Amino acid sequence: MKLCELTAHELKDMLRKGETSSREITESVLDRIQEVEEKVKAYVTIDREGALKQADEIDEKLKQGEQLPPLAGIPIALKDNMCTKGLKTTCSSKILENFVPPYDATVVAKLKENGAVIIGKTNMDEFAMGSSTENSAFFNTANPWDLTTVPGGSSGGSAAAVAADEAVMALGSDTGGSIRQPAALCGVVGLKPTYGFVSRYGLIAFASSLDQIGPITRDVTDCALLMNVICGHDPRDSTSADVKVPDFTRFLRNDVKGLRIGIPKEYFPEGINPEVEKAVINAGKLLEELGAEIIEISLPHTDYALADYYIIAPAEASSNLARYDGIQYGYRSQDYDDLIDLYKKTRSEGFGPEVKRRIMLGTYALSSGYYDAYYLKALKVRTLVKQDFDRAFEKVDCIISPTSPTPAFKMGEKVDDPLAMYLSDVFTLPVNMAGIAGISIPCGFSKEGLPIGLQVIGKPFDEGTIIQVAYTFEQNTDFHKRKPEL
Amino acid sequence: MKITKKDVEHVAMLARLYLDEEEKAKYTRQLNSILDYMEKLNQLDTEKVEPTSHVLPIKNVFRKDRVEESLANEEVLANAPDKENGYFKVPKIIED
Structure with a gap:
């Protein structure tokens, strides 16, 4: 087995036993990228030089006999909406095509402190708006299990990179399912933490009350390792929760005896x-x-959550994306008459169709005369969606459901039908609306050989329980061991 | 039809977007179908329901007012599409 095919915890052990070096691990991943990236197209930017430099630093520490931090030498891919100092961060948008952040996102700084080797930045739906990565302004990413199908989205590049062994682990971001749905479609593990558990400082905002960064990994053990590094209070994010972070590896127990697990009947609608x-x-x-x-x-209220989400998320997005005006950073139109013309041309040329659609929808929902009918109504329905979960968690410790209503679908199948595309997130977005935690793990394959994901939903800040359930399921099945043939 | 082409033009103006005729027609059609779908929220009586704009019970978050390091001028301007003498440069907005 090649090094790039192993899990982070396996590589961690090998590195400490002197069985391999950080450089060997990183080179193995870079070789794999060389071999399959042309087919998968998971990355927007590959930082070969930076990765090898980080790897050599780890090897130097090893040689000096220094204590290694937990993720030392582990190659990781980052969704291209997390700011990396000196490394292009595009959000897969023309408007940020040449943006080089002058600072690191908090998660990126934490990864560096903990020794992770950053391989590159992964493709995504533009500004994280989409469920197939087809809304990238640059190119499509393919699902490694079937190159004619989508990897899901919006963190499709991160999920595809982990599935194709082009990274050992990755970070994604999840506003309505953007970690869990691509993880399900690519047959890997993806966790959306409780809102406020992971700092959003340096995460380019889509919908601020819903966005959350989380791990995409090959197994649940790696997920726990990465959670240990990224969670925690950050004074630079005013919505960051000041709660104690447990050692998530304590929940890697093969035991669900006595746990009460709910199955919501609304998550198995007719026609599933x-x-x-x-x-x-x-x-x-x-x-x-x-x-x-x-x-x-x-x-x-499950049946109302989708409509509700597609008022709230675009409303927040229309406000967040007002900052792209061609003045301080990002694309500026070359040809304009005055300031207003500059704004309009810059934005019209810089944003793709789905981003414009959501800005239009959100601007409409917030505009004078419609605010109460749409936005305020949506915030009230959000309360009802959240209360559904509060009541359920009085009776159960966690909830299981499908992650996505279907396995990976064909490229192009839903691009002209926004509502059909939005339905991909019907089982994941209620979790964002309620601000709670959810993990997706592989639980089967379709007859075409495409992965199917199981979602485990937990109480706020109780990631431990869903990690335990996911780990137990994983230890008693071998879906996670299968790899796509490329 | 909930929104007309005229509404789409108005919203585009608010959002500082130019739309060509084809886009206007497409967004009118698509936004109508999305808004029709959202009608289902009106099946719910929410008169006595409090809105949730945020899930965490966070009120104002204060920090100490102390001087900390900030980015250097050249770092701040490094991504600017146009700049001059340490400033962002924009088209003239005040008449002589």
């Missing part, structure tokens, strides 16, 4: 893909055999 339904029901049965108690629950 039968293979997805079967895989998730079977996952529930397995957890029951392992000692969990499975309880049918109801989240009655």
Whole structure:
């Protein structure tokens, strides 16, 4: 087995036993990129030189006998909406095509402190708006399991990179499912932490009350390792929660005895893909055999969450994206008459169709005369969606559901039908609306050989429980061990 | 039809976007279908429901007012599309 195919915890052990070096690991990943990137196209920017330099620094520390930080020498890919000092950060948008941040996002600074080797920046739907990575202004990313299908989105590049062994782990961001849905479609593990657990400082904003950074990894153990590094209070993010961060590896226990796991009936609507339904029901049965108690629950406002999300997220986005005006950074139109003309031309030329659509939708929902009817109404329905979860968590410790209603779909299939595309997030976005935690893990394959994801939803700041359930499921199955053939 | 081409033009102006005729027609059609879908929220009685703009019970967050290091002028201007003498440069906005 090649080094790039291993998990972070395996490589961590090998490095400490002197069985390999950080340079060997990084070179193995860079070689793999050389081999398959042409087919997958996961990366917007590959920082070969920077990665090798970081790797050599780790090897030097090893040689000096220094204590290594937890992620020392582990190659990681970052979604291209996290600011990296001196390394281009584009949000896969023409408007930020040449933006080189003068500072590191808090998560990036933490990764560097903890020794991770940053391989590059991954492709995404422009400004994280989309569910297939087809809204990237640059190119499409392919799903490593079937190159004619999408990797999901918006963190499609990160999920594809981990699935194709082009990175050992990755970070994504999740506003309505953008970590969990691509993780499900690419057969890897993805966790959206509780809102406020991970600093958003240096994460280019999409919808500020919903955005959250989280890990995309090959297994649940790696997920826990990465969570240990990225969580924690940050004074530079005023919405960062001042709560204690546990050692998440303590929850890597193969045991669900006595846990109460809810299955919401609303997450199995008529017409759901039968293979997805079967895989998730079977996952529930397995957890029951392992000692969990499975309880049918109801989240009655599920059917309203999608419409609700598509008012709130675009409203926040239209406000956040007002900053792209061609003045301080980013693209500026070359030809304009006056300041207003400069704004309009810069934005019209710099933003792609989905971003414009959401800015239009959000501006409309916030505009005079429509604010109460749309935005205020949506905030009230958000309360009802959140209360559904509060009530459910009085009866159960966590909830399981499908992550996505279907396995990976064909490229081009939904690009002209925004509502059909939005439905990809129907099971993930209620979690963002409620600000709680969710993880997606592989739980099966379709007859075409495409991965299916199981979502485990937990109480706020109780990532430990969902990690434990996910780990137990993983230890008793081998879906996560399968690799795509490229 | 909830919104007309005229509404789309007005919203585009508010959002500082130019749309060509084809885009106007497309967004009118697509925004109407999305807004139709959102009608379903009106099935819910929310008169007595408090709005949730934020999930965390955070009120004002204060920090000490102390001087900290900030970015150097040249770093701040490094990404500017146009600059002059340490300033961002914009088209003239005040008449002589």
